[in-house]
Structures are given as structure tokens and as C-alpha cells.
Amino acid sequence: MILVSRQEHFNAAHKLYNPGWSKEKNSAVFGPCANENWHGHNFNLIVTVCGDPDPETGFVVDLKKLSSLIRDKVIDAVDHKNLNVDVPFMQGKMASTENLAIEIWKILEPLIPEITSFGKLHSIKLYETPRNYVEYFGPAHHKA
Amino acid sequence: MILVSRQEHFNAAHKLYNPGWSKEKNSAVFGPCANENWHGHNFNLIVTVCGDPDPETGFVVDLKKLSSLIRDKVIDAVDHKNLNVDVPFMQGKMASTENLAIEIWKILEPLIPEITSFGKLHSIKLYETPRNYVEYFGPAHHKA
Amino acid sequence: MILVSRQEHFNAAHKLYNPGWSKEKNSAVFGPCANENWHGHNFNLIVTVCGDPDPETGFVVDLKKLSSLIRDKVIDAVDHKNLNVDVPFMQGKMASTENLAIEIWKILEPLIPEITSFGKLHSIKLYETPRNYVEYFGPAHHKA
Amino acid sequence: MILVSRQEHFNAAHKLYNPGWSKEKNSAVFGPCANENWHGHNFNLIVTVCGDPDPETGFVVDLKKLSSLIRDKVIDAVDHKNLNVDVPFMQGKMASTENLAIEIWKILEPLIPEITSFGKLHSIKLYETPRNYVEYFGPAHHKA
């Protein structure tokens, strides 16, 4: 088994705001991230597929196909968008990096078999800033 | 003469939208950057001071003082903010990286003498993304 | 389970020198790293917490709280310090990146529950240079 | 157990071309990567060793020795070379990043005991570009 990764990026606005709480509690918990007028980030997204290389191509997955899939199914939905307002799959969810990575997994995991029969989705790594990032390995993954 | 630089960063939302134009013209000119629901970036700001080193310290400017000045006068005004809505010095201006860099120059240039008598402001470099950035050398600078 | 990471940095001096060995043996084993007058590095420290997101915040851990914890308990003890001389938790230990990462785990692991009830410490990654780094997963972790 | 990593780099030419296929099929599958006149990359190679630190040195492995081993056994064979033409261990294989990482594992894995008795090879990470990379953990590794 080998891991193969492709990095893409997008720019988006968001705020961290729990609509079940008062404005004061949101400010107390989320600080400047609760600014009602939004802030934003340059997100970096790394999608990793695991499998054994196809002997005919040497590829677990063709990275041009993986790049196209990520752009068509994820980047087009979030780039230059407001994560809280514009993105259907984030409706009703806190716009945290954790939740965004989990939703991206749900979108891509069933689609990887369409572009390779040699690999499956291994992880979603999402950088909100160069200093803050998350990594998700799917619902079946539990720490040893 | 030697140049001394300090990098800081901030996260902000903005949109590119000329209020004197129709929504259609804004979309045609600015594309996804005109999204009325905003998008955002992790900005990197590099402030450069030029001068000769103080013989007693070896410094053109104390970078701890320069960092504090940038944070107090610029970063606090723009970090986790909406550049179009929340930032007084951007009111009435297009929220382009060019205009933001020019306004940051106007704020910092008169304040550098408060933290050093050995240097003056040389340039403002502002990265909107790792691939898009501007550099401003002040109103007195014209290309040879 | 999802991993959430925060990067901080510090600058420190150190040397690699086993006091039980002669100066000659130290030079033979550690080369220029044994220079008795010290050398130093810009260290980058990445602390990773694993858990499930709190449904009310979307966070496994509030990264502002994690950043404050790392700064208060680790960075303040090592930044602009001599790892061999100034840092109590490195006394009597070789000042290798491996040992420093292990000691940082020991400090932070019992403190993570104070800032989140949804996650626990997963790993300490420590860059001595951009080309040399270590990653530690705690004493309970053994390779499959 | 702790992981210790060393990054090296090399520049090489290659093409993706299956000699059992027609030129048309190669172009259809590999696109511009099949250009018969070659293209190339700055590869970054990260070699990771796992183990417990030697109490006398604080090292799982001396990174100067690991760096020398990687340069002598891998970098000298691939740097400023054509991966398809000049590199004996890639003969008869598709010159994909996956296959190159697997071959580098085979070279280094038996040699790590020559430079440390405290660790063994854990992984080979190979960046073809900053956006495309693979990671290999050896033939014994299967996903949980």
C-alpha cells in the first residue's frame, strides 16, 4: 500500500457563530472569529488516496483525474464563496475546519472508485492557515 | 543603507465591487471576486525600513518595536475583519490589494520615526495569496 | 476521530555534548554540533490533538486555547533560551530534538483535558531545521 | 517509539510512457507527461526512521549519517539524471513517483542497520511537485 496526495486551494469567507447562542456568548467563545461581518482564509486542501500501483501506469490514481475531481466536486462549491451562506453541504453546521474536512470526505469518498480501481480515499487534510490545520481519516478510523 | 523587513499576517474577508456599477457589470469585471456574500484570504504583510544601523545596537530598527507598531496600527484594524465593512481607512475605496497596501503605507510612514531615528519606511509588500501580491514604495517613487 | 494541529515556533541555542565522554569523543560523534560555544536553530513545533468535534462549537479543541497553552507551558520555557543551560526539563538529558519532543509531550499531555473535553494529545512534531525533524506519539505508541 | 526524518532533494527528467502501448494510447492516458522529449522535476525526498533514542546520544539515528547514506545510495543515482534512461533500478518500470518511492525503500531499508542499531526504516515520502506526492511504508504495511 502506498499513499498518493494532491493539493488544491481555495479562498473563502466564514464566521464561527452558533445560532442557538446569544451574540455575547458567541463573542465570548469564538472571539474575533465570531465577527458578524465575516473574515476569511486561503485554504489548502490535500486529498490522499491509498492503494497499490496499477502495473500498466505505475499509478494508484491519475493525479490529473484526482485534481479534476476535487475541483469539480469541492473547489467549485467553496472557492470565492461564503462557507456559512453559499455552500449547501455546510448548511446547519458550524463552519469549523473540522466540519468542512468531514463534509469534503463525504463528497469525495464515494467518487474515488470512478477515477481508479486501484485505490480508495485515505484522508482529507485541510489547512485554514499555515499554522492551523486538521486531518480526517473517515468514520471507520479510531485511534489505537 | 540597508533594508530591514518584518513579516506579519492577518485574515480578512472582502469583495471587489464597484458601487457605481450594476451587479452585472461587477460580475463581468470581477468574476467570483464580486460575490456579494464575500470571500477571504490569509494576508501576509511585509514592512521594510531602510537606513544605516545604529552603532550602539547594530539595528536600523528594533524589529520587536516594528512588530508592535504594525500590530497596533494595522493588524488590529484588519485581522478577522471585513475590509469593505469594518475598516475605516478602506471606506469609499475599492478593496483591492493595491489600495490596501497604499493605505497601510499612509498609516505607517509617519510613525516609523517614533520607533527609530536611524531609518524610514521603504516599502509595503502585501500577499493576498502565495501567488498574488503587490509592493508599494510610497508616493515619491517613480520608475526610472 | 479527527486530528487538529497548531504550529508555534521558538529560537534557541544548544549543543550536543555527552558529559560522560571526552571532548575528543564528543567531537568525533557529534561533529560541529558539539561546538562548546553553542549553535542554534529556529524550531517549529506542531502539537496535534485527536478527538471528535464538539457539536456546539464544531471544534475538537479551540486553537486559540491550544496556542495559549503551548506558549505558556512550552514556548516561554525555551524561546530565546539555551536548551542545555536554561531549560529545567532538559537538565541531565542530551539536547537532541528527539528528547526535546518527548519532554514537550510529557508537559502537554496532562494539560489538554484542561482546555477540551473532546480531545486528547495525539503527537508532537518538532522541526530543528526545515530538513531535520521528529514526530512523537507518546509512550503507549508502538509500531505495528 | 519516535520518528526521525531527513529531507534531501534532486532534479531529474522523466516521461510516463508504457512501451507496450501505442504512442496514441500513451498520449491519451498520460497527456503531456508522455512527451517523448521528456520533462522534469525538482524532487524532494523525506526518509523517516523509527525507534527509541540511544541514551548516550539522544539520537534514534545520526542525521548526518542518514543524510550521507541517502546521498551515496539514492541521490547520486538520480540527481541530474533521466529516470527512464540513466537509473538502473528503474529499468523496466514505469517512472511514476509511486514506483520511484518503492525502489528507494528497497535500497535504503537493508542499509539503515549499518548506521543505527536503535531504529529501522519507517517511510519514504517523495514530492514530485509541491502539490503531488506519495508516501510508502514498506511491503509489510497494510491499511487497518
Add this chain to the structure above:
Amino acid sequence: MILVSRQEHFNAAHKLYNPGWSKEKNSAVFGPCANENWHGHNFNLIVTVCGDPDPETGFVVDLKKLSSLIRDKVIDAVDHKNLNVDVPFMQGKMASTENLAIEIWKILEPLIPEITSFGKLHSIKLYETPRNYVEYFGPAHHKA
């Protein structure tokens, strides 16, 4: 005057080989860069335009238009290509980074007026590796 920059990238093969010299002299002068079987790089190209912002857009140049221009006129000609063999504008020239940057200037300089009336080409910066790069300011530029 303000400088506005856009970074693009491409992957290419080349060799440094003066056809007027013997193979021995090429090897003596260029070392491994003269490998007749080629080597290659991930090049990063930064194109900088200078001017005053258009008051209606806040832009010296629309970076989407600049990006498209660079891709259409430069990247398409060099990406996944052999600089010595496949690139018409490098024929008869040594395939050094210096010469490549100068030729890219010649291509782009007359085309910038087609995408902006507020700026002109200021410089071409070209990274062959993260450690080796050149910067060209046009034929009219001489050092003070």
C-alpha cells in the same frame, strides 16, 4: 507607482550543452547539468507589472487576465516540454535560466498593454529551484 505580481509554474526538462564545444569541455564546464540524457526542474515564474491603480477597479492589472496571458503565451509553450528541443523561442540559445527569463520578457512585454492601460511589464523572476533563481528588468535597465 505600485508593483503587482503573479506566480505561475511549469515543469520542464533541459540540459546545459554548448554545441560548439566538445563533449569533454561541456562536462568540464557544466558538470552534471550537461548530462546528454537531460534532467529537469519545477520552475516558478513570477511576472511583475508596475503602474498606478485604475480608480474604477483598484487594479493596476486584473490578475486573472495576467494569469491567463502568462499561461497562454508562456506556460503552454514550456510546461511538460524539453526546453532545448520543444520550445521554438529557445532554439539556438543556451537553455540557462538567465536566457529563459530574457525570452519570457520579450514575449510578454508587448502584450501587457492588451490587458491593462494602467501598467507595463516591470520584471520576470524565474526560480529553477528554490535555491537558484534570476530576475530580469528588461533591456533598458542598467545598474546605477
Add this chain to the structure above:
Amino acid sequence: MILVSRQEHFNAAHKLYNPGWSKEKNSAVFGPCANENWHGHNFNLIVTVCGDPDPETGFVVDLKKLSSLIRDKVIDAVDHKNLNVDVPFMQGKMASTENLAIEIWKILEPLIPEITSFGKLHSIKLYETPRNYVEYFGPAHHKA
């Protein structure tokens, strides 16, 4: 005229301490940088040469020769050293990044003609950290 740059790196310890001042004044001015037990950095050094390319090689300067010159004359003197104690050319000077860059210029400027007849030294850029850096253009350079 074209600029050609080579980046090298070194790791060193230093402190900022004016021996003509009291310990208290040093602490007040330099803060943690005055720690008498030293701290340190991974320095990145970029040396830039300007000139016109040699028509026979396409080079302003052979970057292998420039790299060797920098390593022999600068890196060997400062790498894994204490800038205040071990480095002859820093004796009697404040160990600031400014002063270190100026001394590196003095060393390299007269030696560039030994490796090229097509270029001369243009600048020394020195990163103390990724956020703090200086750039020096020689004693003849004054801001317009």
C-alpha cells in the same frame, strides 16, 4: 543586466549585548535577545550577482562556483558557530543581522571576479527567521 541568486543556509548561536552597557540596560533594550546564555537561528543567506550572460554558457555566474565560494568563505566560518565568540570578522561588532550581512558583503564582493568576468556582487539578503530579514546593496548604494 540580469540578477542571479543563490541561497545557502547555516545554523548559529548569538546574543545581542553591548559590552559598553550594564546588564540591566542590555536587558531593557534587547529583551530576551540579550540572554547571556545565548539563543540561535537557522539563517538563510541569498547572494545575488548582476551582469549580462556569457554568450558561451548563458550564465552571468556559474551557480555551482558561487555556491562553493559562499560555502568556503562564509558558511564554513559561521555554520554551527557562535557569532559573538567564534567568528573573527564579527569581533568587536554587535551581532545583529544587519552587521552580519554587511560583513558578508565585504568578504564576497572582492571575490566575485575570481569566479566570473560577466557579473559583480549586487546584494546580500539574510533571513534570521522567516519573518525577520535584511538586504544590503553595498556601501555605494543610497536610496534615490
